Amino acid sequence: MRRKGRKIMTLKKISKADVLELLECCAKTWKTYVPLETEGKDILFSLLPTSGSELKEALGKVNLNDERVIISPKDIFFPQLDDMFYFDKDKIKENVEPPAKKLIFGVKPCDAKAINFVDEFFKRNFEDIYYLSRTKDRLIVVIGCITPPRPDACFCTSAKTGPFANDGYDLQLVDIGDEYLVEVGSSEGENFINSYSDFFKDAQEEKLVKAQVVKSQAAKNVKLKVDFQKALEIMKGNKDLEENYKRISERCIYCGGCVYVCPTCTCFNVFDEKKDGNGIRRKNWDACVFEGYTREASGHNPRDKKVQRTARRYEHKLKYDHSVTGSSGCTACGRCLTSCPVEIGMSKFIQEITEDKKGA
Amino acid sequence: MKNEYLPYKAIIKSIQKESFDTNTYKVVFSDEKIRNSFDYKQGQFAEVSILGIGEAPISITSSPTRKGYLEFTIRGAGCLTKKIHQLNVGDSLYVRGPYGNAFPYEEIKGKNIYFIAGGIGLPPLRSLINIIMDNREEFGNVKILYGAKTPDELCFKQELEMWKKIPNTEVWLTVDKSYGDWKHNVGVVTELWKKTDVCSKNAVAFVCGPPIMIKFVVMKLIESGFKNKDIIMTLERYMKCGIGKCGHCNVGEKFVCVDGPVFTYEEIGKIPAKERAI
Structure with a gap:
């Protein structure tokens, strides 16, 4: 799965101007989750529609720069309300989500850490089929934080969970101006780049130096430090x-x-809801x-x-x-x-x- | 991957009234495959539910040596268990499991065994008691010290009489409040120390009951020379999933549903005092 410090043959980059088009392409074959601005101007991870004007409209609300994502993407795998099975008087019909390729694009490094942490929890002892079935065929694209999204509250440098991830991602994007330099964390990430090779261009080695400068400045931008x-x-x-x-x-x-x-x-x-002899057994946070x-x-x-x-x-x-x-x-x-x-x-x-x- | 949350239908075959608020339900899985594959150990529990009402963890009180059915001794305490008390023979429950660790069995062969229980604390021990009774010659003396509030609140009255008749087996009963033709003791369960020897030599004690009872019984056992590792008890906690996920039964770093419910007093000592609640 995800390996640390994986080397690829060629260094890749993607132009910021191309990201929306990439997402538009991906939305056709992947369940694509990305930070979207809501009507109330909050930013939440949301599922992109697969095509048409709805997709166009949603793409207009993608916000990868303003980093105040209120809730981590944990609810993609662990929804606040989860229907486990339906029943009538005598029959139980389980409701496990069918396998689907999922692209989670724009995950914060601390949240990527959390996703991996929670994955391990739901695998330990008994496996939780509802959570784990949602993690199959999942691709996590991290975007490192240039400035801390919650300036007075983020303390990732103290916990070594950011502002850039060291592991736990398939791809990590480093904001180097008009483009992102792409770091590959897994073979799945590498396959993704190859599948969408029109978007991922070769980058010169000197971009690595630039990325390093960006990363160290980003770390300095995290002002809150704790022991x-x-x-x-x-x-x-x-x-x-x-x-x-x-x-x-x-x-x-x-x-x-x-x-x-x-x-x-x-x-x-875990609780049951029942109406006219039919019911649902649900999990909720x-x-x-x-x-x-x-x-x-x-x-x-x-x-x-x-x-x-x-x-x-x-x-x-x-x-x-x-x-x-x-x-x-x-x-x-x-x-x-x-x-x-x-x-x-x-x-x-x-x-x-x-x-x-x-x-x- | 198995869906651990799916329960299986089980038909109630008989209902034995234990006390005014407690019944023992004998159930048989409808599906033959489940019936034959549901292997459990003494001290494990199952998640028992009525669809549409809810689910709760209930000790399996039958003995794994007696195949083909499960027994649950259930006090009508919450909204699910009160609803179960309205069910009749032929009605169905939904069951999944078995969950949790088990009481030691092989490890206690050859030892003298003490069971000290209060009220609804005897049902979780019954599985182990019966597996020992079914292999009686492999164990030393067995003493059952059992207390309840009133004579009516003692569970397994017939079995208590039966166990008493087995050689090298003693049953001592006590109630807080006596009435009618009660011939046994009156007082808390630790009062029974005056009636029979509780000797720690080559012995192990199983304790189950309300927290306050456990506290005093453990003190008394330690006074009698029992080591913490030879005092074995169950922790009771509110649970939802039974498989170490929902978090409700988390104490210290342990999940009562997975790491327990059976713990030695030595293990319990490692759980921070504020989480222990006994």
Whole structure:
């Protein structure tokens, strides 16, 4: 699958002016997901129509430059609401998405990291057919961040998850002015370039130098720095963080916003809906910060206190994920902070426990 | 890739009333292939559902030594389980599994076995009790110490009588509140320590019940010389998927549904105290 540091024979580039045309071509044979501006001017990963005036209109809304993609592309594989199967009185009809080639174009490096992290989660122990069937024949095209999309919240350089990806992509585009230099991360990525060779032109070696300059400037543009490594060590150690959790729990309104926008949060509920004898069993996103999340039928709730749920959220991301997978569940995208009505976020928590600053 | 979320139809063959709010359902899969391939171990659970109502994790209380059917002992506590209590023989449930780890079996051969349970805590142990009873000569003494709020709330009343008659097997019962012709003990389950020897020598203890009971029983077992690794219990948590995905039963870095529900007290000690809830 995806290999690190793969070398290709010739260096390739694509002109920015050609990108929309490439997407138009791809939309015919791939389910193509790309950041689109909504009516309300938000930017969300959306599926391009396959042809016609609808496609033309959608292409007019593609926005690869403004990088405020609100939700990571996790919902392409893990939709907020997922119909698992339909049933009537006696029959069950499963609803697994049929295999389809998917192109996810314009993924942020931190989100690519998250996608790979979540893939591994849904493969571990039992395989989740609903998630994994959507990841088959998938191509991830990353566009590195020249400026941080959330300038006061992104801290990818601290977590080493950006502003450019080192692995976990099929192709990565480096913005070198009027064109993107193309980095190939997998044989699938290489095949893609060959299939659309009209768009991908040979690039001179000196473009590599330019790309390097762009990358190091991009890293400098990420102003928010936290001591991520120290935070992981503190979480692993015996330091009592109850006071920190308590302070956060006094301010947190437990709305679940941070976990919904988190690209690595995967908790879900399962419930049935029924009408006239026909029904659906569905999954929908759930959140560990909700009081009802752990409440048992008997009424007993092992995590009934706010402070326990706050601890759970931070410890899961920074401690347990790390001890199970070897990497933290936080990709430093900063969305938890920008979505929070009371300005709590992972970067602030890390600053607080590493004693950079008070107040998560 | 198997779709783990798809349940299979199972017909209720009999319903045994255990107490005012608890019944044991004997079910048989409609599909012969599923019936023959559903292999489970003592202590595992299944996700049991009524389509249109929902799904819940329920211990399999039958013994894997007794083939062809499954038994679930279900207290009508939540909206699904209350609905199950309205079902009759011939109605269907939907079942998938088995899930979770299992109680040790081979490892405890030759040992003295203690079962200490409270209320609805006996059903998860019943599978192991019966597999031991079916291979009785391979184990040492077996003592079952069982408590409930009232005599009516004891599960498996007939089986308790039956187990008592098996050589080298003791059954000790206690209730918080007695009435009628109750001949056994009154008081919490740890009061039974006064009635029978609880000796840690070559022994292992299985504990299941409400959190407060578990706490006091474990204290008492440790006082009696049991090592943490020889105290075996189940953790109960709200679950949705049963396969380590939905996240509800995540404690520390463990998923109760995959890494548990069976844990030794030694393993439980490694889970942070605030996540343990016992």
